[in-house]
Structures are given as structure tokens and as C-alpha cells.
Amino acid sequence: MNNQIIYLDNNATTQVAPEVFEAMKPYFCEKFGNPSSIHRFGGSVAADIENARRQVASLLGATYRDSDNCATEIIFTSCGTESDNAAINAALHALPERKKIVTTAVEHPAVLHYCEELTRQGFTVEKIGVDNCGRLDMQALKKAVDSNTAIVSAMWGNNETGTIFPVKEIAAVAHAAGAYFHTDAVQAAGKVKIDVVDTAVDFLSISGHKLHAPKGVGALYVRRGIIFDPLICGGHQERGRRGGTENVASIIGLGKACEISAANLDEEYAYLKNLRDNFEQKLLASIPRIRINGDLENRLPGTSSVSFECIEGESILMLLDVFGICASSGSACTTGSLEPSHVLRAMGIPYSAAHGTIRFSLSRCNTAEELDFTAGKLPAIIARLREISPYWEEK
Numbered sequence: 001m002n003n004q005i006i007y008l009d010n011n012a013t014t015q016v017a018p019e020v021f022e023a024m025k026p027y028f029c030e031k032f033g034n035p036s037s038i039h040r041f042g043g044s045v046a047a048d049i050e051n052a053r054r055q056v057a058s059l060l061g062a063t064y065r066d067s068d069n070c071a072t073e074i075i076f077t078s079c080g081t082e083s084d085n086a087a088i089n090a091a092l093h094a095l096p097e098r099k100k101i102v103t104t105a106v107e108h109p110a111v112l113h114y115c116e117e118l119t120r121q122g123f124t125v126e127k128i129g130v131d132n133c134g135r136l137d138m139q140a141l142k143k144a145v146d147s148n149t150a151i152v153s154a155m156w157g158n159n160e161t162g163t164i165f166p167v168k169e170i171a172a173v174a175h176a177a178g179a180y181f182h183t184d185a186v187q188a189a190g191k192v193k194i195d196v197v198d199t200a201v202d203f204l205s206i207s208g209h210k211l212h213a214p215k216g217v218g219a220l221y222v223r224r225g226i227i228f229d230p231l232i233c234g235g236h237q238e239r240g241r242r243g244g245t246e247n248v249a250s251i252i253g254l255g256k257a258c259e260i261s262a263a264n265l266d267e268e269y270a271y272l273k274n275l276r277d278n279f280e281q282k283l284l285a286s287i288p289r290i291r292i293n294g295d296l297e298n299r300l301p302g303t304s305s306v307s308f309e310c311i312e313g314e315s316i317l318m319l320l321d322v323f324g325i326c327a328s329s330g331s332a333c334t335t336g337s338l339e340p341s342h343v344l345r346a347m348g349i350p351y352s353a354a355h356g357t358i359r360f361s362l363s364r365c366n367t368a369e370e371l372d373f374t375a376g377k378l379p380a381i382i383a384r385l386r387e388i389s390p391y392w393e394e395k
């Protein structure tokens with residue numbers, strides 16, 4: 001197994017599924033028409049995009065009937081980040097008299113950094129905290145959301161710990177104050193059941209590369225009836241809600257990936273949860289002073305955030321890399337920074353544990369053998385690093 005890559009970093013990005021790649025291929029050299037063209041050559045591509053839109057809508061439980069074309073609730077974008085930005089931007093335009101955004105302390109930078117920019121533009125941003133399991137402080141949320149709040153943005157599943165937020169309850173709090181509700185479901189889509197009607201979300205973001213479609217494509221669900229001002233203005237693509245010629249092949253790929261995920265959701269959930277739980281049990285049984293982060297009762301199935309006390313996460317990653325094992329410390333987007341991630345800090349994980357935190361994130365491509373191999377290598381890696389750690393003392 002030594003020469004192989006064991007890829008346990010699927011929350012950073014996933015392998016494009018072979019069926020997705022196959023579905024995309026014709027759109028490069030054969031069906032390369034512009035979907036906005038009047039001729040049939042382009043028109044047939046437009047029809048294929050509509051099919052992809054239905055596939056995405058279907059994964060999210062968005063209702064559509066051909067007669068009134070509810071599938072227009074889905075807007076294709078360039079990535080999860082754009083979807084997040086576009087949702088918040090649209091809510092602020094739809095409720096111009098309201099100047100406040102309520103979000104959480106553990107959102108992805110795609111939301112948090114955009115909110116920082118909005119504070120520079122004069123908006124107020126309130127970030128709701130979490131407990132040490134990453135669960136949202138619902139009392140604080142209820143207090144924060146008021147008649148000045150345009151939008152509440154809270155993620156469906158956390159990218160670092162996998163903790164799932166009670167989106168239906170959060171949506172109800174937002175709506176009671178007349179605010180919109182957006183959820184970043186970039187990590188949740190394809191892993192847990194999503195039903196935009198039941199949860200009553202107004203906006204929901206997904207990203208292709210987290211569910212075995214390519215990078216550079218995403219989608220935003222916008223509940224029917226919401227006036228949507230585009231973030232990217234230009235041509236009339238996406239019914240005037242997102243300018244720019246469509247990334248056709250990737251959109252087709254995203255549709256196919258959603259179709260595959262929808263068809264295998266329950267089976268894949270059970271598979272990933274079982275792989276992850278067995279892996280964690282092995283680590284807990286063989287390595288002292290570790291903790292599993294997140295809401296253990298309510299987590300995305302393939303995410304495992306493990307804190308190994310008194311050592312540096314980066315050193316663990318380097319020694320795992322010797323065996324071809326790929327994981328990440330904190331969030332992929334904060335790799336390179338030695339500060340514990342904002343998520344672990346918001347959870348109040350002690351510094352000595354937060355520093356030695358590794359995120360293992362699985363996908364359908366992983367096997368039990370790969371996880372056993374990884375669990376088998378970790379005890380010696382951790383022991384070796386603790387031996388040279390100035391902070392480690394045997395208790």
C-alpha cells in the first residue's frame with residue numbers, strides 16, 4: 001500500500017466520478033454550442049442544461065413542474081463561494097431597509113469574509129457562537145434576529161467537524177422576524193438528505209467539487225418568488241440572475257453528480273458512517289489523550305476531526321504524507337496558517353488540543369482497508385511526535 005495515495009481529504013475536494021466525466025465529455029468538442037444561441041445546435045445544449053437543473057433540483061427536494069418551470073429555483077454559479085455571496089447580496093437588495101446580517105462563528109470564509117466586507121460597507125454583522133461540541137447557541141440566535149435583520153446565514157454541515165445545524169429551526173427564527181434564511185450546504189449536499197421545502201430555506205448553496213463533480217461549478221437554490229438581484233451582471237443567462245456564458249460541461253457534470261448522489265444517498269450515508277465510526281473507535285482504543293470534535297450525535301457521515309494533544313497538526317500531516325496518506329489540519333482553506341482554525345477556537349477547544357487537530361474526510365472512493373492502514377500507522381506517528389514535544393508529559 002506504500003506507493004499508493006490514500007486520499008482522506010474529501011472535504012477539501014473530491015475525485016470526479018467516472019460517470020460524471022463521461023457525461024461531460026461530449027460538451028467539449030462535439031456539443032460545444034452556446035446555449036443562448038437561436039440555432040438548434042446551441043438550443044440542444046440549452047435543453048441539456050435544463051436537464052442538469054432538474055437533477056440538481058431533485059437532489060435538494062426543490063419542487064418543479066414542467067408547466068410552471070419551478071426548476072428555475074436553481075441558478076448555476078462558478079462555485080460555492082459565489083453561491084454564498086450571491087445569496088447574501090440578493091437578500092440585502094430584496095430588503096433594502098434592513099441593515100443586519102446574522103451568521104455563525106463557524107461559517108466558511110466564503111460567508112465570513114464576505115460579511116467582513118459588508119461591515120466595511122456599513123452593514124452590521126452578528127456572529128452567533130457555538131458550544132464545545134459545535135452546536136449553535138439558539139437562544140443567542142433568537143435574541144440577535146430582529147426587524148433590522150435582512151438575512152440569517154447558517155451552514156447545514158460544518159466543513160471541519162461535520163456538525164449539522166438545525167436548519168429548519170433556524171429558518172423559523174429568521175422568518176418570524178421577516179428575514180430571509182440562507183444555508184451553505186456545500187458539505188452537506190449529497191451526504192445527508194436535503195429538503196428545501198420541508199426546511200423552508202430561502203437560499204441554499206452547493207459546490208460541484210465536493211460531490212464528485214468538477215471544480216469551478218456550483219449552484220444556488222432560490223425559493224420561488226424571491227426577487228433576486230444578481231451578483232454578477234451581464235448577459236441574460238440564468239434568466240437574468242447570473243451573467244456569463246454557462247460553463248456547460250461542468251454544469252452537465254454537476255447535474256450527473258447530483259443524480260448519482262440522490263440515487264445512493266441512504267446507502268452511501270451508512271457506508272461512510274460505518275467507515276468513519278470504526279476508524280474513530282480504533283484511534284480511541286490505541287492512542288491516549290485524543291478527542292473527537294463536533295456533535296457526535298449529529299454529524300456529516302464522512303467527517304472526522306481528531307485532536308491529538310500536545311503536538312502540531314502540521315507535523316502529523318507530514319508523517320502521514322510519508323505513507324501517502326492525505327488529510328488536513330483544521331480547514332483546507334486555513335492550511336498554511338499555524339493558528340488553530342476559527343471553528344476550533346469558537347468551540348473553545350483548548351490550545352494544546354486545537355493545534356494537533358487533523359480532519360479526516362471520507363468519500364465513497366475510500367475503503368475499510370485504507371482506513372485500517374491509516375489507523376494502524378497513527379499510534380507510532382503520534383508517539384514519535386510526543387516524544388520530542390516540549391509540551392508532552394505522560395499523565
Ligand code: PLP
Nearest residue numbers: 079080081108110159186187207
Ligand atoms: N462552504 C463550505 C462549507 C466549504 O467547505 C467550501 C469549500 O471548502 C465552500 C463553501 C467554498 O466552496 P468553493 O470551493 O466551491 O468556492
